[in-house]
Amino acid sequence: MRLFHTSDWHLGQNLHGQERDFEHGCFLDWLLRQLGLEKPDVLLIAGDIFDTVNPPVKAQERLYDFIVSAHEQQPALTIVMIAGNHDSGSRIELPAPLMRRLRTHALGRVLWLDDGQLDAERLLIPLPDASGEIAGWCLALPFLRPAEVTGAHLGDNYLRGIGQVHEWLIEAANAKRKPGQALIAISHAHMAGGSVSEDSERSLIIGNAEALPASLFGPSISYVALGHLHKPQKVNGEERIRYSGSPIPLSFSEISYQHQILDITLDGETLLSVEPRLIPRAVNLQRLGPAPLSDILSQLADLPNIDLLADLQRQPWLEVRVRLDEPQPDLRQQIETALQGKAVRLVRIAAEYAGSGGRDGADDSGQLIELDQLTPQELFSRAWLDSYGSAVDEQTLKDFALLLQDVQQESEQP
Template identity: 30%
Template sequence: MRILHTSDWHLGQNFFNKNRRSEHQAFLNWLLNTAKENDVNAIIVAGDIFDTSTPPSYARELYNQFVVEANKLDCQLILLGGNHDSVSVLNESKNLLKYLRADVVANASGEDKDQVVSILDSDGQVGALVCAIPFIRPQDVMSSQSGVKATEKQQQLGEAIKAHYHKLYLEAQSQQAELESQLGKKVPIIATGHLTALGVTQSESVRDIYIGTLEGFASDAFPPADYIALGHIHRPQIVGKKENIRYSGSPIPLSFDELKSNKQVVMVEFENTTPNINPIAVPNFQPMASLKGDLHSIEEQLAEFKQSEQTIWLSIEVSEQDFLSDLQQRIAEMVKGLNVEVLQLRRARTSAKQAIEQKKLKPLLSYNRRTCSSVDSSLKPSLASKRRLVLSVFLLPLARYSIRLSLRVRSSSNEDPIFRI
């Protein structure tokens, strides 16, 4: 019995106005080939299939076509809803996809037995049981109560999620015992989830799912399933030092800070109920890079891309201490002739102490200096307009204080607008 564990596809993601369709198509083709080459019985997708609750038509097309192609390989699919997914969108095709051996579990409500899914082996017999648990919304497992403190709600939600896991695990154990009497062997129990476990490393693109309530789910609160396939965290990792509780991570980088970790899917092969776990690296389908340093360092790093045949998406963080009104123009000049696109340009944050020291060294502007000269070009027009209005109204009686306010606002702005070259 072999399964592939993946999650957080985020089909339809808009990445700094860039379309990810070609990357997602390449990944799904690779995933199907990997399943074929390894005779995989089932693929588990642990939530966030789509990036938004209203995915674009091409994202739905990729999803449906993947189900069709997996069925041709006689590969079963278990597709779970995540916090980004719409329950209604996943449910609208649920009954149809069932005929293609795709089990869709969009939310945690419903009959317990319907959320324990059987995976069939190559002989058509049950080879594993899955507690198919998607993203659990609070209303799925608990009723709303007024006058309850935030800390109490946090505890109640954690206990309700734990109870849901153990309830489905007991149902799976009951089915496991019945199958053992029929088949003469014990089949493994797999659990899934789409949540934040305590102690995990997150990335910029991960959205909080229980804002103001549950901070994380303890690893010892999971039932003793043979393997637990998790989604929501985009960096692949184990949970609570337990090799059988894992996040597969997202298959493509969904933010520039995800470049720090390699992408993977997890292949799990069971010998009786013992899992043999083998992460498989996902190829890089779109070159991306994050550059940091002063302008001289940035220029040196850009030189490495002179021979690149495929367009590289860049995030550039400049650490110059002085404000540069022509930063965009300087970067644009540096990348001329290179096969790159700058999707993100920003200035590095300086420490509060450095900012204070710099402000002390700057002399006050003279009264007769035009107020517009102190407005950063990096500020949004609406903010700049508001600041000019404040300065003009209070300029005569509060000239010195107004200029100090201007400098303080100026020093706090550290990010230039995103632009493309």
């Protein structure tokens, strides 16, 4: 059996106010071609399909057009997609009855039976191979929110509730499968030891007990397809537990590595190979600085001029980071003037001061902090420190986490 593993599409994402629909369209066209050429049995999409719980119509059209095109091109292809922490689980599942006709399984939430047992049956997806025989089972684990895995039957410990869900689902899968059938888990979670992209990965749970242990996936699981972390990586060096990473760089901190999907081959229960398939970058992200303003203006002057025959949608996104000795009220004007006629699209100017001496709006190093660079817990911690003159305690952070979780769940309602 052969599978493609991908995740973190973030359809509908904006880069500092600039939409990325062209880039997502290029990726989906490339992925469709790869499916047509290689003809894998299964496509796994491990969460964060959309960038927000209420994605724009264009982003939803991208997803459903892709699914229809993939099915028309390869009617035997099975697609399994789960909700991530950026997604609304109920929105992901809303068209599920229609998508099943296209051999696409959309799982957004875990549900519980009246007796308090996990409804494991809906989370176990049969995976046929090219001959039509069931070669494996997919254990679908959408992002598990605290309200879904705590309560009367599971207690109030979030990590313990997650562990119980994994244990019950794996037990049900082992009872269902026949000899030689592989178990493939697809999950959206932050695994302990994973390398994080700070600028674009929203913290899953506030507090210290966020990262999950790889031991949740025992040796009976042949492969674990993970989503959430945007950099392709193994978990604890294990070949069978992987993040595929995002298909495009979602922030300027993600431009230093090649984005990819993973091509997985199994023989029965045995994992034979995991091969990366590198995704062409439709639009480059370019960062200048940090450097003094005079150096930045010189670098801007050296940028290539606009080619009127070139596709303007492929012009690089540009971030400029300037180091200042004193305020420059006309900083943006100077930079925009220097960029006139240049083949780049400016999306962000970041300024930092050397030796700011505690200037308002700067951190201890003198770097200016923008709101879009801070997580909700960081904003809360800074506000607490400003108001009370001391660091926020752990219990207050946990209480804030619960309040934030309630707000996020309310915002998910379609």
